[in-house]
Amino acid sequence: MELYIRPDYEVVRNTDKCIACRVCERQCANGVHEYDPATGKMRADDSKCVNCHRCVSLCPTHALKIVKTDDTYRENANWGVQTINEVYRQANTGGVLLSSMGNPKPYPVFWDKLLLNASQVTNPPIDPLREPMETQLWLGKRTAKIERDEKGRLKDTLPPQLKLSVPILFSAMSYGSISYNAHESLARAAEELGIYYNTGEGGLHRDFYRYGKNTIVQVASGRFGVHKEYLEAAAAIEIKMGQGAKPGIGGHLPGAKISEDVSETRMIPQGVDAISPAPHHDIYSIEDLKQLVDSLKEATEHKKPIIVKIAAVHNAAAIASGIARSGADIIAIDGYRGGTGAAPTRIRDNVGIPIEMALAQIDERLRSEGIRDEVSIVVGGSIRSSADVVKAIALGADACYIGTAALLALGCHLCRSCHTGKCNWGIATQQPDLVKRLNPNYGYKRLVNLVTAWKHEIEEIMGGMGINSLEALRGNRLMLRGIGLTDTELRLLGVRYAGESL
Amino acid sequence: MLQREGEFRNPSGCAVTGVIDRSGKKMTGESMIEAISVMHDRSNGLGGGFAGYGIYPHYKDFYAFHLFYETTKAQEETEAFLKRHFEIVYSSEIQTRKLPSVKNEPGIFRYFLAPLPRKLANSHLDEREYVARCVIRINAEMKDAYVFSSGKNMGIFKGVGYPEDIGRFYRLEEYEGYAWTCHGRYPTNTPGWWGGAHPFGLLDLSVVHNGEISSYDANRRYMEMFGYRCTLQTDTEVITYIVDYLLRKKGLTLQEIAHVIAASFWSTIANKEESAREQETLLRRMFPSLLITGPFSIILGYEGGLMALGDRLKLRSMVCAEKGDKAYISSEESAIRKIEPSLDRIFAPAGGEPVIYELYGRRD
Numbered sequence: 001m002e003l004y005i006r007p008d009y010e011v012v013r014n015t016d017k018c019i020a021c022r023v024c025e026r027q028c029a030n031g032v033h034e035y036d037p038a039t040g041k042m043r044a045d046d047s048k049c050v051n052c053h054r055c056v057s058l059c060p061t062h063a064l065k066i067v068k069t070d071d072t073y074r075e076n077a078n079w080g081v082q083t084i085n086e087v088y089r090q091a092n093t094g095g096v097l098l099s100s101m102g103n104p105k106p107y108p109v110f111w112d113k114l115l116l117n118a119s120q121v122t123n124p125p126i127d128p129l130r131e132p133m134e135t136q137l138w139l140g141k142r143t144a145k146i147e148r149d150e151k152g153r154l155k156d157t158l159p160p161q162l163k164l165s166v167p168i169l170f171s172a173m174s175y176g177s178i179s180y181n182a183h184e185s186l187a188r189a190a191e192e193l194g195i196y197y198n199t200g201e202g203g204l205h206r207d208f209y210r211y212g213k214n215t216i217v218q219v220a221s222g223r224f225g226v227h228k229e230y231l232e233a234a235a236a237i238e239i240k241m242g243q244g245a246k247p248g249i250g251g252h253l254p255g256a257k258i259s260e261d262v263s264e265t266r267m268i269p270q271g272v273d274a275i276s277p278a279p280h281h282d283i284y285s286i287e288d289l290k291q292l293v294d295s296l297k298e299a300t301e302h303k304k305p306i307i308v309k310i311a312a313v314h315n316a317a318a319i320a321s322g323i324a325r326s327g328a329d330i331i332a333i334d335g336y337r338g339g340t341g342a343a344p345t346r347i348r349d350n351v352g353i354p355i356e357m358a359l360a361q362i363d364e365r366l367r368s369e370g371i372r373d374e375v376s377i378v379v380g381g382s383i384r385s386s387a388d389v390v391k392a393i394a395l396g397a398d399a400c401y402i403g404t405a406a407l408l409a410l411g412c413h414l415c416r417s418c419h420t421g422k423c424n425w426g427i428a429t430q431q432p433d434l435v436k437r438l439n440p441n442y443g444y445k446r447l448v449n450l451v452t453a454w455k456h457e458i459e460e461i462m463g464g465m466g467i468n469s470l471e472a473l474r475g476n477r478l479m480l481r482g483i484g485l486t487d488t489e490l491r492l493l494g495v496r497y498a499g500e501s502l
Numbered sequence: 503m504l505q506r507e508g509e510f511r512n513p514s515g516c517a518v519t520g521v522i523d524r525s526g527k528k529m530t531g532e533s534m535i536e537a538i539s540v541m542h543d544r545s546n547g548l549g550g551g552f553a554g555y556g557i558y559p560h561y562k563d564f565y566a567f568h569l570f571y572e573t574t575k576a577q578e579e580t581e582a583f584l585k586r587h588f589e590i591v592y593s594s595e596i597q598t599r600k601l602p603s604v605k606n607e608p609g610i611f612r613y614f615l616a617p618l619p620r621k622l623a624n625s626h627l628d629e630r631e632y633v634a635r636c637v638i639r640i641n642a643e644m645k646d647a648y649v650f651s652s653g654k655n656m657g658i659f660k661g662v663g664y665p666e667d668i669g670r671f672y673r674l675e676e677y678e679g680y681a682w683t684c685h686g687r688y689p690t691n692t693p694g695w696w697g698g699a700h701p702f703g704l705l706d707l708s709v710v711h712n713g714e715i716s717s718y719d720a721n722r723r724y725m726e727m728f729g730y731r732c733t734l735q736t737d738t739e740v741i742t743y744i745v746d747y748l749l750r751k752k753g754l755t756l757q758e759i760a761h762v763i764a765a766s767f768w769s770t771i772a773n774k775e776e777s778a779r780e781q782e783t784l785l786r787r788m789f790p791s792l793l794i795t796g797p798f799s800i801i802l803g804y805e806g807g808l809m810a811l812g813d814r815l816k817l818r819s820m821v822c823a824e825k826g827d828k829a830y831i832s833s834e835e836s837a838i839r840k841i842e843p844s845l846d847r848i849f850a851p852a853g854g855e856p857v858i859y860e861l862y863g864r865r866d
Contacts, residue, residue: 122513122690123714123796124817131815132767137790144788146752153777154758154784161787370727465716466797468815469765471790472717478511479719501510 003088008081009051009066011044017063018042024055024064029422029434052415054424086345097345100418100428102245102337102382102404105349109337110356110489111388114395115498117479119466126468128459134469135166135455135462139376139398140305140329159329160305162236165194166455167393167470170447171334171380171401172218172240172309174202176253176262176274177341177418178407179435182427185410185443187211192444193451198401201225201240201251201276203265209233216307219296221250222276224266228299236330237296238307239289241280244338244381247311247352251276252342257421259430286319290326297327305329307378312336312358313351317365324366324374331375332401333358338381339404341428342419355381356395360493363396363475386457395493396475409450410443505691507698508734512689516700516712517544517665518820519832520683520801521841522808522859527827528556531674534684537837539666541686544833547603549687549699550668551660553651553708553803554679562655564591564614565633565705570696571609572646580640580647587636588615596659597673604663604671608696612657630705630750635729637704642731648697653706656805660685660699668699680861683803685710701803702738704746708803711738712833713818716796724791737798744792745802754785756802756809760856761785763794764814801831807860816853823848829859 011032020042024033030048033055035041049066056064073081086097119125126133140161147155170186177200184207186197191214198216203225208215217234219226231237242248253274263270283289293306308323309332310316316333323331335355340348359379366372379392380401389400408414411425418428426438458470467473481498482490490497519537523529534552558566567584571577584590593613615633622632637649651658656679659672665686685700693699701708715721715737722732722740728751730743744763748754754762761782766774771782786793797817802809810831812820823830823838824847830838835848851857 119716119796122515123716126815132769134768136768138787142788142790144784146754154781156780156784158784158787367723367727372724372727467716467795469793469795471786471793472720472795474720474791475723476717476720477723 002092005085005088006069006071007046007049008069009049010046010069011049011055012065012067013042013044014063015041017061019061019063021060023058023060027054027058027424029424029429029431050415050417050420051413052417052424053413098342098419099345099348099416100340100342101414101416102339103349104416107337107354110354110485110493111384111391113482113484114356114391114493114495115481115483116387116390116394116461116465117481118464123466125466126463128456128463131463131468133459133463134471135458137164137167137398137470138162139164139378141375142373160303161329162196162305163194164196164399166451166458167389167397167399168451168454169195169216169378169399169401170197170406171403172198172200172216172238173341173403173407174200174218174253175205175265176202176257176430178428179423179426179430179438180205180261181435181438181440181443182407182410183208184440185438185447186406187214188440188444189447189451190214192448195451196235198238202253202262203267204230204233205261205265219292220276221278221280222274224268224274224276227267231296231300234304236305236307237300238309238332239280239292239296239328240309241283241289242309242311242313242334243340244311244334244336244352244355245340246343246347247313247336248278249344249347250278254342254419254421257430262430286322286326289323293327307332309334311338312353312355312381314353316353316358317361320362320375321365321369321371324371328375330378331362332378332380333362334401335379335381339407340418355379356392357492359392359397360395364494367475386454387461389454390458390461390473391480393470393473394476394479396477398474405450406447409446410438506695507693507736510691511718511735512691512693512698513714514549514690515544515688516710517541517686517833517837518684518710518712518799518801519830519837520681520710520803520808520810521828521830522681522861523828524859524862525827526556526680526861528678528680529682531669531677531679531682533841534682535666535669535674537832537841538669538684538686540837540840541834542664542666544688545664545686546688547664548662548689548692549660549685550663550665551658551685551699551701551710552665552669552672552674553656553658553683553701553703553710554674554677555656555681555803555805557657557677557679558614558655561592561614564616565652565654566657567613567615567637567649568596568651568657568659569611569613570648570650571611572695574609576644576646577609577611580644583636583640583644584613584615587621588613588617590615598671599673601667601671603667604661607661607671634705634746638729638731642733650697651703653703653708654805656706656708656803658701658703658708660701661696662693662699681803681808683708683710683801683808698734698736700736700738702734702736702742704742705750706805707742707746707749709738709742709745709800711741711798711800713737713798713813714796715741715794715798717794720791721794741794741798741800744794748789748792756858757856758785760811760854762789762792764811764854764856765793766814766854799833806864807858809859810851810857812851812853812855814854819850821848821850822857831857831859
């Protein structure tokens with residue numbers, strides 16, 4: 001017996017406005033809209049709607065809206081509608097619940113409980129329209145030995161570093177989970193902005209080798225698409241140990257998304273689910289990680305920084321300390337609100353810790369051990385605005401990964417249905433008719449706009465604090481104050497309460 | 503209860519000035535007192551101090567420690583610590599002159615010290631590092647005791663009051679040195695005790711500073727990785743540690759240090775000739791966390807020289823001048839004119855441009 005589950009959202013059509021042009025029908029890959037020749041009117045099947053807003057956005061007469069249903073079960077503070085429906089769904093199918101994008105639960109967002117400082121009287125704010133304001137930075141080890149040549153000039157003994165014009169990188173999203181056009185948009189935007197995008201675990205499409213100097217390639221547990229040329233094409237290599245949306249488990253790309261092109265890029269069979277294992281089977285401990293770091297360095301002649309990405313988990317500080325001693329150049333930490341193309345719902349919503357806490361603790365731990373210069377720290381999951389970036393850097397990050405924000409710029413409406421492969425916005429899909437909806441000429445420009453806007457805002461905020469270089473903001477926790485936080489939270493974040501003087 | 507400096511950040515405005523006779527000829531502290539008194543309005547009576555170089559010729563091979571004690575217990579404990587680590591060659595209370603305008607002075611003592619050879623050898627540290635660690639330990643761990651001067655053949659004299667009064671209090675007209683620096687302070691909070699006054703010193707380095715740096719916590723948290731402990735929470739303290747670290751431990755030159763802490767903008771560096779571009783880029787990439795932003799103008803005193811340096815936007819005033827062998831640095835020209843009305847040369851250095859005056863032949 002299959003129990004009917006009432007859809008969460010309803011499609012509301014204003015029949016006075018609707019001209020039955022059938023745009024909505026053509027735009028909906030989920031088949032929600034249908035033309036009824038008998039009545040000459042449009043019909044909608046709410047049960048298929050994922051609330052991606054494609055039809056709402058494209059309706060020429062603005063006749064559509066999607067509303068939350070007011071149908072309700074008997075109200076219960078313990079058994080919410082979603083909780084009940086999930087039980088029904090599992091009883092119907094016997095399956096693990098799947099979800100996409102980041103944890104939507106109402107956990108505290110610590111970024112929103114941190115306030116920034118500004119200069120008044122005792123030192124001047126700096127006007128970024130009139131004075132230089134530096135958002136440029138370098139990522140990597142800063143453990144240089146002071147050595148001089150015969151003329152007494154300093155020798156360049158620095159390990160390889162990545163140069164960024166702004167403290168923002170596009171985080172790992174694989175070709176397969178997202179489309180060719182989405183990848184092209186990210187790659188071109190990274191090149192124009194002087195930053196980096198990340199291939200994720202899906203390999204690098206041949207067409208995109210030309211963006212290599214702005215590309216971070218990933219080596220994940222499935223080793224999809226990893227070969228010598230791939231490593232050599234990149235500016236840096238990221239070992240993916242974990243992901244904030246699904247710490248402790250591997251990746252899952254449904255067979256439906258594995259097109260011919262994706263299969264070739266990943267070096268796996270077409271149409272068959274690609275499942276990367278939970279651990280790297282050559283890394284069961286920290287000393288094994290060191291060997292992979294060293295192998296990748298040897299394979300690329302020590303010319304590229306190695307990033308190790310971990311999910312923010314309870315013991316993140318100690319793990320980061322181990323990674324800092326493994327030879328890695330950069331640690332990427334992904335918080336529990338980080339996005340994903342597909343994850344078991346229970347894992348996404350219940351595993352891991354907030355990125356703010358992980359970052360604060362990792363930065364402090366590395367400093368107390370005197371090894372903060374061994375690695376740069378990049379944080380993601382989830383960075384939603386320029387203010388989040390500034391706060392992350394003041395807490396101790398070197399730069400931020402953005403994934404969800406980048407997808408939003410490309411048109412994503414956070415319907416959280418990436419795993420179905422039917423993204424109406426042409427982002428998380430491999431269906432050619434859908435992919436072509438995302439025009440990379442516009443997509444890349446929107447990404448450039450977003451990061452440029454954030455850069456201006458970062459400059460404005462920094463100027464207000466009297467800081468004219470990002471380097472002087474990093475770890476500058478006196479610029480932060482907490483609000484609505486407990487003593488424990490303040491202690492873990494290493495910040496004072498709002499109103500507490502300098 | 504009133505908090506003491508060190509328990510809070512105390513933004514301050516200030517006056518700084520310095521003089522050096524590059525031929526090594528000695529002058530008393532009198533001229534500095536005269537110069538700083540012109541800039542009276544830049545201080546508010548909550549801090550003044552001086553550093554004199556070449557003032558202890560008879561004890562020039564020994565570290566001269568100046569200490570504040572708030573209690574006799576602190577003195578007993580500290581002296582026991584000093585005895586465990588040093589041979590005390592000579593010690594005495596520092597002679598002062600009672601003035602109605604200088605109040606609440608702590609016990610002020612001076613020690614000439616040599617590290618105990620066996621203790622030094624067992625520490626596997628070089629002598630200066632050994633001494634520096636002892637200073638940092640006393641200041642971080644001994645309650646009510648504070649080492650405010652620890653170099654050879656130099657001394658810092660400071661307290662709560664207007665700088666000209668502090669100078670007379672310490673009878674600086676009786677000391678002779680080839681270089682002097684001076685500081686008048688305008689803190690926004692009362693420092694609560696004398697340790698918060700400036701100059702701040704470590705070994706023979708001394709720093710007087712005018713400004714409030716916006717990079718403070720980034721700089722402090724970075725420096726504390728290397729065993730420094732910023733117990734006073736002042737800009738001057740962390741700047742002194744940064745210079746000590748880069749100069750003594752990393753072996754950078756003063757010019758290179760200027761390119762780290764008051765680095766040129768990337769856009770400026772891009773337009774420099776290749777060699778400078780390469781070196782300055784390298785320095786910024788090596789020590790990004792030691793860039794100092796926000797307003798500052800500092801005079802750095804060290805054995806044999808003075809360096810003036812302002813922040814890269816030049817948010818604080820600073821002039822330099824020369825007359826014969828003498829060179830002057832000051833927040834305001836008036837202070838220099840007061841003690842030397844006719845100058846050979848006077849100029850305002852650009853932001854981030856270090857001006858270095860040293861004894862003739864120091865580098866030969």
